[in-house]
Amino acid sequence: MSSSLALVSRRAFIKNIIFTTYAASGLGCSFFSPTLDELAKHLSSLLDHPPLVNLIGSAYTTTRRDLGEQTLQATTSLLLNEMGIDNNRFESLSNENIVHTLEQKIRQDFVDENTTVINGWLLSRTEVLLCVLHNKLYPTIT
Amino acid sequence: MFIESKEVDQGSLVNSDICIIGAGAAGISMAREFVGTSYEVTVLESGGLTPDQKTQSLYTGTNIGLPSFNLETNRLRAFGGTTALWAGHCRPLDSIDFKVRDWMPHSGWPITRADLDPYYERTQPIVELGPYNYEDLGFYLEKTGLKVLSLMPSRLKSVVYNQSPPTRFATTYQEELRRAKNIDVYLHANVLELESNPSSTEVVSARVGCIDGPTFSVSAHVYILATGGMENARLLLLSDSVNPKGLGNEMGLVGRYFMDHLLLRPGADISLTRPDIDLRLYHALHSVQGGKMFSVLASTEKLMQAEKLANFRMHLYRHGPRFTQSLASVFKRIDQNGQVDTNASQSVALHLVLEPIPNPDSRIQLTNNIDILGQRKISVDWKITDSDIKSAHRAFELAGLEFGRLALGRAFGEILNTPDKWPSIMEAGKHHSGTTRMSDQPSTGVVDRNCKVHDIANLYVAGSSVFPTIGYANPTLTIIALALRLADHLKGALR
Numbered sequence: 001m002s003s004s005l006a007l008v009s010r011r012a013f014i015k016n017i018i019f020t021t022y023a024a025s026g027l028g029c030s031f032f033s034p035t036l037d038e039l040a041k042h043l044s045s046l047l048d049h050p051p052l053v054n055l056i057g058s059a060y061t062t063t064r065r066d067l068g069e070q071t072l073q074a075t076t077s078l079l080l081n082e083m084g085i086d087n088n089r090f091e092s093l094s095n096e097n098i099v100h101t102l103e104q105k106i107r108q109d110f111v112d113e114n115t116t117v118i119n120g121w122l123l124s125r126t127e128v129l130l131c132v133l134h135n136k137l138y139p140t141i142t
Numbered sequence: 143m144f145i146e147s148k149e150v151d152q153g154s155l156v157n158s159d160i161c162i163i164g165a166g167a168a169g170i171s172m173a174r175e176f177v178g179t180s181y182e183v184t185v186l187e188s189g190g191l192t193p194d195q196k197t198q199s200l201y202t203g204t205n206i207g208l209p210s211f212n213l214e215t216n217r218l219r220a221f222g223g224t225t226a227l228w229a230g231h232c233r234p235l236d237s238i239d240f241k242v243r244d245w246m247p248h249s250g251w252p253i254t255r256a257d258l259d260p261y262y263e264r265t266q267p268i269v270e271l272g273p274y275n276y277e278d279l280g281f282y283l284e285k286t287g288l289k290v291l292s293l294m295p296s297r298l299k300s301v302v303y304n305q306s307p308p309t310r311f312a313t314t315y316q317e318e319l320r321r322a323k324n325i326d327v328y329l330h331a332n333v334l335e336l337e338s339n340p341s342s343t344e345v346v347s348a349r350v351g352c353i354d355g356p357t358f359s360v361s362a363h364v365y366i367l368a369t370g371g372m373e374n375a376r377l378l379l380l381s382d383s384v385n386p387k388g389l390g391n392e393m394g395l396v397g398r399y400f401m402d403h404l405l406l407r408p409g410a411d412i413s414l415t416r417p418d419i420d421l422r423l424y425h426a427l428h429s430v431q432g433g434k435m436f437s438v439l440a441s442t443e444k445l446m447q448a449e450k451l452a453n454f455r456m457h458l459y460r461h462g463p464r465f466t467q468s469l470a471s472v473f474k475r476i477d478q479n480g481q482v483d484t485n486a487s488q489s490v491a492l493h494l495v496l497e498p499i500p501n502p503d504s505r506i507q508l509t510n511n512i513d514i515l516g517q518r519k520i521s522v523d524w525k526i527t528d529s530d531i532k533s534a535h536r537a538f539e540l541a542g543l544e545f546g547r548l549a550l551g552r553a554f555g556e557i558l559n560t561p562d563k564w565p566s567i568m569e570a571g572k573h574h575s576g577t578t579r580m581s582d583q584p585s586t587g588v589v590d591r592n593c594k595v596h597d598i599a600n601l602y603v604a605g606s607s608v609f610p611t612i613g614y615a616n617p618t619l620t621i622i623a624l625a626l627r628l629a630d631h632l633k634g635a636l637r
Contacts, residue, residue: 055469056472107547107549110546117559121554122542122554123473
């Protein structure tokens with residue numbers, strides 16, 4: 001899986017935040033969101049061994065059914081929220097910054113004990129959420 | 143001088159100033175302290191210069207508690223004792239190990255780490271170690287140029303361990319004792335009973351039996367029991383001719399509070415997401431100023447207090463691939479900022495050594511089965527508690543949290559999945575302790591702060607059986623330090 005990350009435009013980001021806010025609030029939003037999907041792909045590309053990634057993702061959603069029922073966009077939005085990225089910050093963040101924020105959030109999860117055990121592995125909830133995202137993107141990889 | 147007990151006249155009486163029963167780390171260390179003094183010292187060793195099966199069979203007994211160790215193979219009944227088996231890991235007990243911890247029942251020694259420090263320092267050369275410096279890891283980092291994990295102080299710390307060659311007392315100190323004119327070491331001399339006066343306030347003789355040989359007695363001014371964490375209690379219980387409860391057992395404490403270190407090897411593994419990390423400080427030995435050292439992870443005082451945990455340490459042993467499916471490999475790219483060496487697959491096995499919580503229901507008792515000398519054998523009933531399991535689980539969890547926080551790897555372990563269940567791989571540390579625990583009050587201990595048996599004027603105990611708590615450190619350094627301290631005390635008391 002490639003690790004290269006294309007830049008996502010500020011405009012597209014804002015558009016998608018609007019979208020995800022609607023989606024997360026349950027108001028419903030059916031318009032196409034290529035940029036948010038693209039971001040999900042970029043973040044997922046940080047993960048290696050797709051079958052294992054999906055194993056983690058599906059194991060987690062058995063205990064968190066709410067996540068399993070979410071749309072890809074809602075899960076991406078949730079992940080961004082978990083990372084503390086809000087509308088205002090999006091305008092100033094590059095993909096590199098987002099990835100850096102993700103890495104820092106995962107570190108912080110281990111400080112805050114925001115962790116879960118999947119099949120005997122102690123993992124950060126943020127990194128597990130990333131696996132859920134991957135599972136939604138590539139559900140056929142096992 | 144060494145004397146073969148089979149050649150001693152039947153029924154004879156040996157007179158001495160000091161009678162040391164047992165020639166292991168404690169007994170030999172005590173005897174050496176009196177070499178060249180004006181005191182006549184008799185050392186009674188059950189075995190010979192090398193182990194033999196008949197003598198070793200005297201250790202047989204039953205284990206009715208945790209089925210985690212074999213009573214015969216964990217100990218050695220020969221001159222040098224279990225120093226013929228030990229691995230050589232050395233560290234003093236921590237200061238907190240001596241303190242009363244309100245979250246740990248029955249904790250607290252009547253002495254402090256500071257009381258033992260001078261004796262620990264004297265112990266270092268006895269077991270062929272380097273400088274007495276266990277508190278300043280920075281000293282070793284400077285000398286070796288090694289890197290230390292940057293751990294959260296509220297969780298874990300890296301501590302110094304020393305490594306003995308390990309010193310085998312049977313060979314290292316045999317000649318010294320053989321040449322000593324005031325030390326007589328009787329081989330194959332099994333003490334059957336410590337005989338007391340009618341009021342059980344003083345030992346008058348040690349009755350000795352020899353397999354396929356004579357019986358004889360030793361009369362001394364003082365007697366030091368140094369036969370190990372199980373046999374010390376057994377011999378006190380066997381000494382019941384005058385008092386059916388045995389010697390020093392008015393309060394029924396002899397044999398209670400049996401403890402050993404709880405081991406999980408490995409209890410968990412870290413699958414490294416940064417296989418290039420330098421962990422040599424932890425998994426290799428390093429020569430510094432004539433000694434060898436390494437480091438382990440240990441609980442911090444802050445952690446123990448905040449979470450009411452027992453003390454513990456974890457060894458880090460580096461391995462190649464250990465997982466057919468390492469979920470940690472998923473996160474390599476994140477931990478390595480996008481630069482991944484996908485071929486490298488490394489892991490670190492976490493070996494836990496956990497302090498057990500003193501438990502009066504864990505005990506050694508006499509049974510009606512008898513050994514080849516007609517002595518009653520023991521049963522060992524070792525029980526662990528939910529608190530022990532809680533500490534073990536938390537130890538691995540903390541290690542996992544720290545390796546994750548440092549972006550070095552992710553932890554995997556059966557105990558992480560089932561925190562309330564003790565993993566099947568649990569072992570004992572072979573550090574039998576607690577059965578004649580030290581306390582200033584006879585109601586809570588068998589020996590006082592000077593290792594003298596309460597209410598018996600001339601009987602002392604040396605060895606880990608006097609430990610009220612055992613921390614995570616291997617006991618040999620403390621056993622010897624206490625023996626040196628007892629020798630100093632006796633030199634003053636006998637003057």
